[in-house]
Amino acid sequence: EKDLGTDIAKVLIPEDQLQAKIRELAAQIDADYEGKDLLLVAVLKGAVMVMADLSRAMHRHVSLDFMAVSSYGSGTKSSGVVRILKDLDTDISGKNVLIVEDIVDSGLTLSWLIENLRTRQPASLEVCAILRKPEAVKTDIDVKYIGFDIPNEFVVGYGLDYAEKYRNLPFVGTLAPHVYSS
Ligand code: PRP
Ligand code: MN
Ligand code: MG
Numbered sequence: 001e002k003d004l005g006t007d008i009a010k011v012l013i014p015e016d017q018l019q020a021k022i023r024e025l026a027a028q029i030d031a032d033y034e035g036k037d038l039l040l041v042a043v044l045k046g047a048v049m050v051m052a053d054l055s056r057a058m059h060r061h062v063s064l065d066f067m068a069v070s071s072y073g074s075g076t077k078s079s080g081v082v083r084i085l086k087d088l089d090t091d092i093s094g095k096n097v098l099i100v101e102d103i104v105d106s107g108l109t110l111s112w113l114i115e116n117l118r119t120r121q122p123a124s125l126e127v128c129a130i131l132r133k134p135e136a137v138k139t140d141i142d143v144k145y146i147g148f149d150i151p152n153e154f155v156v157g158y159g160l161d162y163a164e165k166y167r168n169l170p171f172v173g174t175l176a177p178h179v180y181s182s
Helices: 015-032 048-057 108-118 134-138 177-181
Strands: 008-013 039-044 063-071 082-086 096-104 124-132 145-149 172-175
Touching: 015 048, 015 124, 015 145, 039 048, 039 108, 048 063, 048 096, 048 124, 063 108, 082 108, 096 108, 108 124, 172 177
Parallel strands: 039 063, 039 096, 096 124, 124 145
Antiparallel strands: 008 172, 063 082
């Protein structure tokens, strides 16, 4: 097994910058939801790192739940047609819900999810995403808590995968060309 590092062309966001941003977002969320219940909903699998770090950087009680969705379509593009693979365990009606995502790319996954969760009548529904791409900025999706706006490059690490690999990198980076050609 080759070393992970040899597959990385460029580190886009190093670990310390990710963690500093996580602490910043956690403090903001702590303040905004003071005195209120809060349920964090992460979208499997990409959001697991953000969920783990963000929730531990907060200084309050939170509940955690997870959804797994699959968007039809092939390769690196999602189609907007989404199927629920694993639904929430909890009833969110009347609850303050914060969706936790790793990246908003086309925004199709998130716009579907927001509509779906809204029908369950939560008290409030907001989104926290550590990364956002230019295409998503053009959509009308309101991401209240955003980590970094990044260029339109294919990135991996900190939860993001290429063919299910590289999720466990502690930083966000781009892949070397040889990874795609082999
Ligand atoms: C990725 C990413 C987001 C979504 C963003 O998930 O984690 O959930 O795509 O793309 P969009 O804004 O264009 O919809 P993916 O479907 O690859 O599943 P994964 O989280 O299990 O990797
Ligand atoms: Mn995902
Ligand atoms: Mg993926």
